[in-house]
Amino acid sequence: MPFDGLVFLSNCDKITPGMLMAMGRLNIPSILVSGGPMLAGKIKKATIDIVSVFEAVGQFNARKISKSQLDLIENAACPGPGSCAGLFTANTMNALSEVLGVSLSGNGTIPAVYADRIRLAKESGKKVVELVRKNVCPRDIVSWKSFYNAVAVDLALGGSTNTVLHLPAIANSFEVPFEINLFNELSQKIPHICSLSPVGKYHVEDLHLAGGIYGVMKRLAEENLIQDEAQTIYLKKIREVIEKAVVLNQEIIRPLDKPYGREGGLAILSGNIAPQGAVTKLAGVPQKMRYFQGRAVVFDGEELATEAILSGKIKKGDIVVIRYEGPQGGPGMREMLSPTAAISGMGLIEEVALITDGRFSGGSKGAVIGHISPEAAAGGLIAIIENGDLIEIDFNNKKLNLLVEKSQIDRRYKNLQPFSPKEKNKFLLRYSKLVEPASKGAIFKEP
Numbered sequence: 001m002p003f004d005g006l007v008f009l010s011n012c013d014k015i016t017p018g019m020l021m022a023m024g025r026l027n028i029p030s031i032l033v034s035g036g037p038m039l040a041g042k043i044k045k046a047t048i049d050i051v052s053v054f055e056a057v058g059q060f061n062a063r064k065i066s067k068s069q070l071d072l073i074e075n076a077a078c079p080g081p082g083s084c085a086g087l088f089t090a091n092t093m094n095a096l097s098e099v100l101g102v103s104l105s106g107n108g109t110i111p112a113v114y115a116d117r118i119r120l121a122k123e124s125g126k127k128v129v130e131l132v133r134k135n136v137c138p139r140d141i142v143s144w145k146s147f148y149n150a151v152a153v154d155l156a157l158g159g160s161t162n163t164v165l166h167l168p169a170i171a172n173s174f175e176v177p178f179e180i181n182l183f184n185e186l187s188q189k190i191p192h193i194c195s196l197s198p199v200g201k202y203h204v205e206d207l208h209l210a211g212g213i214y215g216v217m218k219r220l221a222e223e224n225l226i227q228d229e230a231q232t233i234y235l236k237k238i239r240e241v242i243e244k245a246v247v248l249n250q251e252i253i254r255p256l257d258k259p260y261g262r263e264g265g266l267a268i269l270s271g272n273i274a275p276q277g278a279v280t281k282l283a284g285v286p287q288k289m290r291y292f293q294g295r296a297v298v299f300d301g302e303e304l305a306t307e308a309i310l311s312g313k314i315k316k317g318d319i320v321v322i323r324y325e326g327p328q329g330g331p332g333m334r335e336m337l338s339p340t341a342a343i344s345g346m347g348l349i350e351e352v353a354l355i356t357d358g359r360f361s362g363g364s365k366g367a368v369i370g371h372i373s374p375e376a377a378a379g380g381l382i383a384i385i386e387n388g389d390l391i392e393i394d395f396n397n398k399k400l401n402l403l404v405e406k407s408q409i410d411r412r413y414k415n416l417q418p419f420s421p422k423e424k425n426k427f428l429l430r431y432s433k434l435v436e437p438a439s440k441g442a443i444f445k446e447p
Contacts, residue, residue: 003028005132007124011035011112012083016093017166023102023138024173029131030138031233032103033124034094036112037204038082040197043072049085051198051363053077054337058345061310082112086197088362091204092159093166098213099150100170101141101232105241109208127233136235142174145227149217149238151182152226155190156216158199158265158283160362161370165279165333168441180277180439184268184398190225191259192283194252198365199284200260202252210249218245223256269369271401273355273381273391276373276439278400284365286350290396292367293403294319294353296389301325302336302358309342316351319391323382324419325358326375327442331423331432333371337361340368353393355400357382359438367393369400371438377419378437384412 006026008019011034023030040047056073059065065073083090095108104124110116131137147167154163164180171178194216196202211218220226221242228239247253254260265283270276297314298321299305305322308314320339327333336358343352343366353367357375360368374380381402385391390403402409421432434444 005029005128007128008032009035010094012090016090016097017170020093020097020100020102020170021173024142024170024175027137027139029128029136030102031124031128031131032097032107033121034083034097034103034107036082036110036114036117037091038085039079039111039113039205040085040203041076041079043076047201047203048073048077049197049203050077051086051088051337051341054341054363055345058310058342060345061342062346064347080113084363085203085205086363087157087159087204087207088198089160089162090362092154092157092163092362095157095159095213096150096154096163096167099153099217100146101230101238102138103233105214106208106212109204109212111205111208131233134235139174141231141233142176143230144176145230147171147176147178148182149226149230151186152190152220153213153216155183155187155264155266156192156220157194157196158192158260158281161266161279161281161360161364162362164266164268164371165359165438165441169443172441172443180268183264183266187264187267187282190220190264191256192261192263192265193219193254193256193259195260195283198363199265199281206249206252210252211245211247214242214245215247215253218242219247219253219256267395267398269395269398269400271399273400273402274372276437277371278355278369278373279371280369280395281360281365282395285367285395288350289353289367292353292393294391296321296385296387296391298323298385298387302334302339306338306342309339309346312346314343314348314352316348318352319393320352320354321382321385322354322356322358323376323385325356326372326377327435327438328432329357329375329377329419331421331428331435333359333438333442335359335361336368336370337363340364340366355382355391355393357438367395369393373437373439375437377432379416379419381409384409384416386412
């Protein structure tokens with residue numbers, strides 16, 4: 001018997017975007033309810049989270065902290081239930097579900113342990129019954145304007161780079177046209193006004209108390225920076241539902257004329273290494289790394305790179321290149337939190353860059369660039385980069401280039417062996433052959 005309506009219960013990372021994709025494909029009355037973010041851990045007066053543990057491993061390997069200090073951080077970082085306390089992928093996507101209009105206000109920010117989370121769930125149950133009775137489906141709510149707003153809020157927040165993968169895939173499931181260049185277009189006029197972990201010292205619980213996602217939208221709406229005609233699950237336009245929103249902390253949700261950064265928190269880079277685009281969290285790039293030239297140190301896989309970083313083989317001025325981790329090469333795209341956190345923990349965050357055709361955890365920060373398209377497995381230029389090659393990264397002008405003569409590049413391509421999948425599982429092999437590049441959301445190719 002088919003369902004009359006659906007309540008999607010989600011919380012962490014890939015589950016939320018997967019459910020949003022299903023919502024668009026099924027198109028029956030639906031609402032998304034997440035489990036909520038975790039509270040931040042505390043050591044004395046300092047707040048920490050899961051990324052603190054990954055970075056502490058690097059600090060321990062660099063002999064900057066003791067084993068007892070590492071244990072203390074590990075045991076304090078995750079004090080209870082919920083998706084990790086910072087603005088990582090899970091919390092970014094649950095927040096953007098509010099912006100897309102398919103969840104109630106507070107879905108992305110009310111902590112998991114708050115009574116408000118239970119009240120949100122009860123109200124969501126009532127709302128989905130109303131949607132069923134009125135036969136209001138997700139595609140009646142979600143439009144191009146909704147995705148425009150999602151990008152706008154994402155830039156203001158400085159959310160996870162994974163949103164640049166997930167939003168195109170979700171838009172595809174809703175049959176809404178979407179190009180990742182929208183991030184750069186809006187970044188020119190939407191500043192970075194919230195600085196949450198892993199970039200800043202605040203956490204999602206702080207954003208909730210400061211006014212939440214509707215508070216951020218209210219601030220953007222003051223300067224006409226959102227599409228206020230977008231529909232919501234309240235069966236009202238977004239301009240109506242954010243009318244009562246209030247910003248309660250001017251430091252956590254800053255005024256537009258006093259931002260943390262004049263550009264949005266995410267950016268798309270291009271150049272001969274990434275002609276179809278690559279993604280970076282601009283808000284997490286150290287100022288001294290905004291323009292950087294370095295020598296490539298190449299690894300065919302994440303584990304080899306992480307081992308090299310933790311063993312001290314990566315030096316100041318290096319650019320770590322991790323390839324064959326893209327949608328086709330992985331297959332799938334593993335998160336590179338271990339190597340990026342290791343760079344930070346080893347004290348190299350202002351001295352070393354990392355580029356990959358894989359992707360990053362929402363907890364990654366530094367001069368790191370992912371989603372390079374085309375990927376190595378598809379014959380992208382990243383496949384022929386060699387140790388010692390000079391690479392130019394210009395975050396200011398959003399460029400990523402290999403500084404090698406074209407004649408040398410042509411010679412290398414003649415010797416490049418066709419990609420041979422390392423994965424033997426027949427289902428993953430099928431995925432590898434059918435998947436589109438990251439720049440299109442790693443969706444399946446149209447038949």
